[in-house]
Amino acid sequence: MLTADVPQVSRWRKLREDVLAADLQTQAHLLQQAADAARATVVQTISRAGLGHVGGDLSVLDILTVLYAAVLRVDPERPDWTDRDRLVLSKGHCAVSLYTTLARCGYFPAAALSTFTGPLSELNGHPDRKKVPGVETNTGPLGHGFPFAVGAAIAGRLAASQRRVFVVLGDGELQEGSNWEAMMTAGHRELGNLVAVVDRNRLQQGDRTESTNRLDPLAPKWRSFGWQAEEIDGHDPVALLQALSAPASGQPRCLIANTVKGKGVSFMEDRVEWHHKVPSQDQAEMAIAELTR
Amino acid sequence: MTAGTVAAAPTFDCRIAFVEELRALARDDERIVAVCNDSVGSSNLGGFATEFPDRLINVGIAEQNMVGVAAGLAGGGYVPFVCAAAPFLTGRALEQVKADLAYSNAHVVLCGMSPGMAYGELGPTHHSIEDLAWMRALANLWVIVPADPAQTRRAVRWAAGDVGPVYLRVGRFKVPAVTPDGTPFDVGRASRLLDGTDVTVIAIGTMVSRALDAAALLRAEGVSVRVLNMATVQPLDTAAVLAAAQQTRGIVTVEEATVRGGLGAAVAEYVVQFHPVPMRLLGVPGVFAPTGSTEFLLEYFGLTVEGIATAVRELAAERD
Numbered sequence: 001m002l003t004a005d006v007p008q009v010s011r012w013r014k015l016r017e018d019v020l021a022a023d024l025q026t027q028a029h030l031l032q033q034a035a036d037a038a039r040a041t042v043v044q045t046i047s048r049a050g051l052g053h054v055g056g057d058l059s060v061l062d063i064l065t066v067l068y069a070a071v072l073r074v075d076p077e078r079p080d081w082t083d084r085d086r087l088v089l090s091k092g093h094c095a096v097s098l099y100t101t102l103a104r105c106g107y108f109p110a111a112a113l114s115t116f117t118g119p120l121s122e123l124n125g126h127p128d129r130k131k132v133p134g135v136e137t138n139t140g141p142l143g144h145g146f147p148f149a150v151g152a153a154i155a156g157r158l159a160a161s162q163r164r165v166f167v168v169l170g171d172g173e174l175q176e177g178s179n180w181e182a183m184m185t186a187g188h189r190e191l192g193n194l195v196a197v198v199d200r201n202r203l204q205q206g207d208r209t210e211s212t213n214r215l216d217p218l219a220p221k222w223r224s225f226g227w228q229a230e231e232i233d234g235h236d237p238v239a240l241l242q243a244l245s246a247p248a249s250g251q252p253r254c255l256i257a258n259t260v261k262g263k264g265v266s267f268m269e270d271r272v273e274w275h276h277k278v279p280s281q282d283q284a285e286m287a288i289a290e291l292t293r
Numbered sequence: 294m295t296a297g298t299v300a301a302a303p304t305f306d307c308r309i310a311f312v313e314e315l316r317a318l319a320r321d322d323e324r325i326v327a328v329c330n331d332s333v334g335s336s337n338l339g340g341f342a343t344e345f346p347d348r349l350i351n352v353g354i355a356e357q358n359m360v361g362v363a364a365g366l367a368g369g370g371y372v373p374f375v376c377a378a379a380p381f382l383t384g385r386a387l388e389q390v391k392a393d394l395a396y397s398n399a400h401v402v403l404c405g406m407s408p409g410m411a412y413g414e415l416g417p418t419h420h421s422i423e424d425l426a427w428m429r430a431l432a433n434l435w436v437i438v439p440a441d442p443a444q445t446r447r448a449v450r451w452a453a454g455d456v457g458p459v460y461l462r463v464g465r466f467k468v469p470a471v472t473p474d475g476t477p478f479d480v481g482r483a484s485r486l487l488d489g490t491d492v493t494v495i496a497i498g499t500m501v502s503r504a505l506d507a508a509a510l511l512r513a514e515g516v517s518v519r520v521l522n523m524a525t526v527q528p529l530d531t532a533a534v535l536a537a538a539q540q541t542r543g544i545v546t547v548e549e550a551t552v553r554g555g556l557g558a559a560v561a562e563y564v565v566q567f568h569p570v571p572m573r574l575l576g577v578p579g580v581f582a583p584t585g586s587t588e589f590l591l592e593y594f595g596l597t598v599e600g601i602a603t604a605v606r607e608l609a610a611e612r613d
Contacts, residue, residue: 082370129397136368138397141388147358148393151365151373154350158326159370178389181358188353 001131002108002122009076009106012069019070024238027070031237034104035065039264040291041100041113047284049116051125055274056170057097059201059234059259063168064089064101066240072166076107079133083163086152088136090145091170091199092126093276099123099132107134143176145169146196150182153194153252164248168197172204175213180225186252187226194252195244196227199234201261205275222254234259264291302502304467308406310442311463312337314449315374319345325453328363328375330356336376336406356381360389360401367399372453378412379405379421379462387427394458395431402452407465409499409549410582410590417581426554428460429527435459436527437480438548438556440501441470444478444524451480464498466549466587471501471522481525483533489519492605493537493544497523497556500547500575500596507601516609529559531567538568543608545573547601549591552576571611573604 019030038061046052068074072085089098096116103110108122115121122131126140137148149167156163173179186194200218202209209215222229228249232239234257243255261275262268265287268279279287319325319341326348327341333351342349350366352359356377363373375382382405383390394401405424412419428436437452437459439445445463452459471486478484486501487508496504501522508518519541521533537544544564546557557574564570575596582590591597 086368137364137399138392141392143357144361144389144392147361147389148365148368150358151362151367152369153365154362155366155369155371158347165365178355178357178361181352181355182361185352185355185358185362 002112002133004077004133005106005109006077008104008110012076012105016069027241028238031062031066031069031241034069035062035237036264036291038065038097038100038104040288042096043265043279043284043287043291045096045100045113045116047279047281048114049118050278051117052096052278053093053276054279055203055261055268056091056094056199056201058263058265058268059261060091060094060097060168060199062235062237062240063197063199063257064097066237066244067166068101068105070241071244073163076105076134079107083161085163086136086149086165088139088145088149088152088165088167089127090139090167091142091173092139092145095123095125095127098127098135102132102134105134108132142170142173143178146179146182149194150186150191153186153191154189156193157191164193164195166195166197168199171198171200171202171215172209172212174198174215183222183225183227190226190250191252192248192250196252196254198254198256199259200256201259203261203270203272203275207272218256227252227254229254229256231256231258235263266290302469304469305442306467307439307442307445307464308337310445311404311449312341314446316341316344318450318453319348322372322453324370324372326350326366326371326373328352328359328366328373330354330359330377330381332377332406335378336404338376356385357389360386361393363401364389364393364397364399367401372400372402374402374404376404376406378419379408379424380419383421383424383427383460390428390434391431395434398433398457400455400457402459402461405460405462408462409464409466410587411465413585413587413590416584420582422551422577422582424462425526425548425550425556426558429554429559433457434527435525438462438497438524438526439464440498440522440524441468441472443470443472447478448480448524462498466499468499469502471505478522478524481528481530483521483523483530485519485533486522487518487520489517489541491517491542492608493519493521493541494547494601494605495521495523495534495537495544495556495560496547497526499549503596503598504547504601506598507605510598510602511605516605518605523556526556526559529563531563534560534563535568538564538570543571543611545575545601545604545608547575547596549596550576551579553579571608573608575600575604
């Protein structure tokens with residue numbers, strides 16, 4: 001099991017204070033900067049490992065960055081704190097985006113990222129809660145995180161806790177039936193402490209979601225299952241922050257975050273092959289240059 | 294009952310003991326919750342629902358969701374007992390059992406109700422003869438098959454402790470009490486219900502009483518049979534298996550399940566590597582069972598006192 005990087009936790013706390021105290025423009029700048037820095041780390045990590053799901057990592061990073069930098073009530077030094085908010089990355093193949101985000105919060109030293117998928121590394125290709133602090137459940141096969149999150153939300157309610165539960169889903173992942181079972185249960189039970197965020201990048205491994213097994217009209221589907229659902233720009237940090245910070249209500253809430261797969265790297269954006277293609281050294285350098293300019 | 298058994302012995306549906314113990318446990322420990330798939334009736338959870346309405350989480354007919362929800366409840370500090378018919382719990386939600394419970398090490402107790410051929414007349418879709426093989430293939434999962442009400446109670450209470458993920462097979466087919474008073478079982482250890490020197494019978498669940506009856510029958514024929522109740526199928530008590538292989542001439546395993554991958558396979562995997570002796574694996578021989586009552590199907594597959602005795606005689610006859 002990896003352990004906390006305490007100085008990094010302090011830096012994360014400072015960023016969080018700065019974001020929450022800032023005006024909208026500064027918030028946008030700070031969050032954008034943090035997300036792009038994480039993107040550069042993702043590209044570097046995957047390039048070095050020769051393995052990973054770069055497209056979906058890049059599309060989800062604004063969502064994860066905003067959650068960890070300004071929304072979730074968590075303490076990286078106490079990953080087992082009972083009343084922490086729960087974040088479940090159901091699209092577990094985008095583990096590098098989660099690992100990078102957790103490392104930036106100080107859950108574990110960023111140096112560990114260089115071991116990603118290496119022999120006996122704690123950082124498996126899909127997250128393992130027994131090895132990585134901050135991971136709530138082991139995901140990888142799709143359609144697993146959402147039922148877990150529903151159970152976590154029921155637990156929070158049974159315990160009369162203020163904790164909230166956030167589950168981040170891929171859009172292609174919604175083709176798994178277990179998600180609709182979970183959606184039905186959450187709607188039926190009016191789990192207002194549960195928020196689902198769909199990383200709606202419109203691409204899955206082999207093709208566009210709408211060419212493969214159509215999801216649209218997506219928001220009405222969620223609403224018909226008893227959810228509040230709204231579409232937002234999944235790359236607008238301020239919009240994400242406001243939507244994710246909205247207080248719990250009497251219904252579970254879904255944010256359909258419209259995103260671009262491969263976001264931030266011109267030659268990867270919205271291209272299906274970058275689902276899990278690995279950037280060469282040259283490509284990684286070009287990508288990082290774009291992300292850090 | 295088959296000829297040769299003590300016809301007067303009272304028999305019990307282990308689901309009753311199961312739910313009584315679960316309710317008793319829930320009164321003392323508010324972390325205990327029940328999760329089910331519209332199976333309030335078939336799991337006998339009605340009383341639990343009345344007593345703890347908020348702590349019975351019925352997700353409807355959705356087994357994958359049910360197991361995932363249970364994992365989330367465990368992550369939120371609760372101890373979920375997932376109660377559902379064994380074939381659907383283990384088959385439909387197999388990947389959730391693997392990833393969300395066993396691999397994630399989530400402390401959830403899966404209670405497979407009406408296993409084996411309890412739903413005999415309903416046909417192979419509703420038979421749960423593969424559950425032991427499926428569950429046993431997973432790392433980090435206890436597989437417990439109580440043989441009578443006392444063992445069932447003990448298993449429920451044990452499973453509520455901090456033991457990690459558990460599959461508990463809760464029988465519906467009525468069985469007599471077979472465990473000695475006061476010592477229902479040590480989880481993880483075989484219990485030697487009868488000692489013997491010629492052949493060992495290793496049985497679980499509904500088959501334990503039949504193994505004891507077969508041993509009684511054979512004693513009259515001069516064959517000395519050791520009977521082990523292997524209520525913990527995983528991890529297997531290999532010391533008890535090794536002792537059986539060393540101290541008797543052969544081993545018969547008996548289970549109300551397919552012989553592919555369950556108790557018999559577990560014993561054979563060990564025996565063949567560390568102390569080969571002749572074996573017979575009694576169970577469903579790798580086929581889908583026909584339709585019929587549970588009693589009929591047990592007879593059909595020779596899972597009877599006479600069937601066990603025949604297998605023992607064969608091994609006893611192999612003495613050098």
